[in-house]
Amino acid sequence: MRISGRYARRQEGAGVTVAVDTAASDRMAIDMESGITPSKWQRRKTRFGFLGSYTVIYLGFIYLPVLLIPLFSLNDALYVAFPIRDFTLDWYREMFAHENMLAALKNSVKVGLSAAFISTVLGLLAAKAFTRYRIPGAAGLIGFLSIPLVIPLIILGIALLIVLSRSGIELSLFTITLGHVVYCLPFAMFILMSRLEGFDKSVEEASLDLGENAWMTFWRITFPITLPGIIASLLLTFTISFDEFLLAFFLAGDELTLPIYIWSQLRFPKKLPSVLALGTMILTATFIMVTAAELIRRRGTGISSPGIR
């Protein structure tokens, strides 16, 4: 599948395979085939060595702070400190007793679902426009649509806050959703663009040639092929919105989302353990969703469903 377009030249007689390709996976296949590594450069690569050890330490640096949260959510003591004397599940029980927390959770889910749905639909339209049509100034437009990725969120937040308050729109869950849609859009667009770039345009053209109209072609060809990308986009944009704090902080009215609730609780040392318990639940849910998104996105590209190259 991936070998097409890249070359692997086999020198007959000597039985040595010389790889001239760029993809690591192709080279690997050749390595295993001949049992001889193609070059000294590549032979050096087989060692785990210094870089491997460094990467494992680096992984430790990345995971340590994240894993401390579940660890101390089970800690019997009020303070986050070693040694941990005893473990308990009390903080989880206490957490569910907070009505404000449950309300904030519900709000976050509402905002997350709406933001995920809207940004994925808008991202799909943009991705289809960029991958299917030759548009004058496409590079500039893609640049414009990815500004939310690089602009400091605090500036986006206050700019929206000013416009909303000047036009007399009251802050609510709706305004948070609006902010999140802007922020999630480039993520959705890029996920869907990479998905749409991967499939054969001629299938759509064939459908149109065979007399289906554009709408039916979309439903029967484009949509099923894009579906894994759509699901991945929905899951990831939901996760982004669900965890987003800064925009929500500026754009929230009376109803709070979960990150704002957590922020308000961080000031009280006594509430800390139940915040950690809540954090653990959020971490677990996020891990599951992101892993699912990744699996769906990749499984989608791996399977040779019709039209995928």
Next chain:
Amino acid sequence: MVKPYPSSKPGFLRQALARTEWLRGYLLLSPTFLILLAAMAAPIVVLIGMSLWTQSGMEFDKTLTTANYENFFSKRLYPLILMRSLKISAVVALTTILLAYPAAYFIAFKVKKHKMLWLTLITLPFWTSYLLRVFSWKLILGYNGVINSGLKFLGVIEQPLEFLLYNVTAVVITLAHAWAAFAILPIYVSLEKIDRSLMDASHDLGEGPVMTFFRVTLPLSMPGVIAATLLVFIPTVGDYVTPKLVGGNTGIMIGNLIQSAFGRGADWPMGAAISVVSMLAVTLAVCVFLAGTRGVRKVLA
């Protein structure tokens, strides 16, 4: 359903659409474009407009003036904190890239099977709550935190170390952790794109691994390094959560000033002016950086 020879107005439109590809493209793009125009571009224009107003009591004085900008540059505090924010973000970008580069290099060149697994593993934590990730550094570095209580428990120290939290270093460590994925991914992608035969060629021509890295691999991965720099530098300049939680007084950044102008201080026009100056400063810094890297690459080439 499709009228073959439409004469009515919508038919005319349909014909035009069928003929011109770019028109269909633009039409498809328009909802997304308009939303971003209305909810991102227009608000930033309004923000710039408001920075020219002034606050008088609870009302806005709408006469256009540069008073807020004069105020910004006449007080020492504002430029000082803006410069500090730029410096912190530059150090953060550098640290993040230095830490991430070897890991990205390892995955791109040394890992043969399960590359995606490694990548997913290394970026997974960054999808989880930013707030919680930053907060857990406060728990780690705090006076009675994980490091101090751990070292005390082990008998290494008698008194908790006070220099861990509430300073610039704490901000840098926390941000280098929080933004790692934005450095790893672009660097990995640019490393993965490098044609392996170039490295073989360098080796065959007698260059050692170190020289091969500096003369072939590193220059070819520069697009990824530059993208990583921008993706880490630009958003961190305006960060509010990290300096607030772990920065203390010496770690205050420009985002905290902007927030306070919109919160308790309630001087929106001034806050808008601070935002505009910050945006301009970031843009200027980015331009200088890009020009600098272009110059360096020309010298190398």
